[in-house]
Amino acid sequence: MRPFQVARGGYVAQADAMERRLIRGLALDVMQMLGYTQEDFASHADEDEAEVLAAYESEFEPGVPASPFTDEAVHRLLPDMSDDPLLAGDLRDLTQHSIAQQKAENLDTFVSALEAATVWTDGEKRLEATVWVPNEEARAAATALNDIRLVLATRLGITDEADELAAQERASVYLGPDGLTITSTDELMVVAYTMVTWWQDSLLRAIRNKELRG
Secondary structure, three states: OEEEEEEOOEEEEEEOHHHHHHHHHHHHHHHHHOOOOHHHHOOOOOOOOOOOOHHHHHHHOOOOOOOOOOOHHHHHHOOOOOOOHHHHHHHHHHHHHHHHHHHHHHHHHHHHHHHOOEEEEEOOEEEEEEEEEEHHHHHHHHHHHHHHHHHHHHHHOOOOHHHHHHHHHHHHOOOOOOOOOOOOHHHHHHHHHHHHHHHHHHHHHHHHHHHHHO
C-alpha cells in the first residue's frame, strides 16, 4: 500500500488486491452496521465477490441491524448530540437516519473507488493497482476511512494516544515482506486499524497540501 498523493483533478494511491479487498470488506461491514448495503445505492448490485473477512464479520452480527444503544461501535459513529438524555433522544430521532445515510453513501463512494482501481502488471505478474479519488469525492473518502477506523478502534478498545501507539507496535510485526503470519481475528483487526489510519492520514495530508496550493 502506498499513500495518497495529489494529482490533477483528484488524488491517487496504490494498493494490492488483498489490501483493497480487506478495506472494501470493512467498508461494507460498517455500511451494514448503519443499516445499508451497496444495493441501496444501486452502484454494484450484481457483484457477488466472496468475502475475505468471514471471522471478522461475526463481530458485526451480519443480518441483525445494530442499535446505537446496544452497539458501542455504532454509538461512536452516531454519538449523542447533547449531554441531556431527553434532548439527545429527541435529536437522535430527528437526525439519526440522515446522518447514517450520509455515512453509508460516503462508504459506498469509497468502495466504488476501490472496485474501479486500475491494475497494472509487469509482464504476467499482477502488481499494485491505482486507486483514484476525484476532488469532489475526497472528503467523502476521508470520512469513510475515518468511520472504518472508529469501528476498529472500538472493537480493539483504543481510546487514547497510548492505546494508538500500542496498536501500531503490535501491528508492526505483521507488516512488511518479513512480517509474521496473521493467525487470529484480533491480529487482523489491529493490522487493518493501522493500515486504515495511515491511509486516511495520507489522504488528509494530500487534501491539505492541495488546498494550500490554492
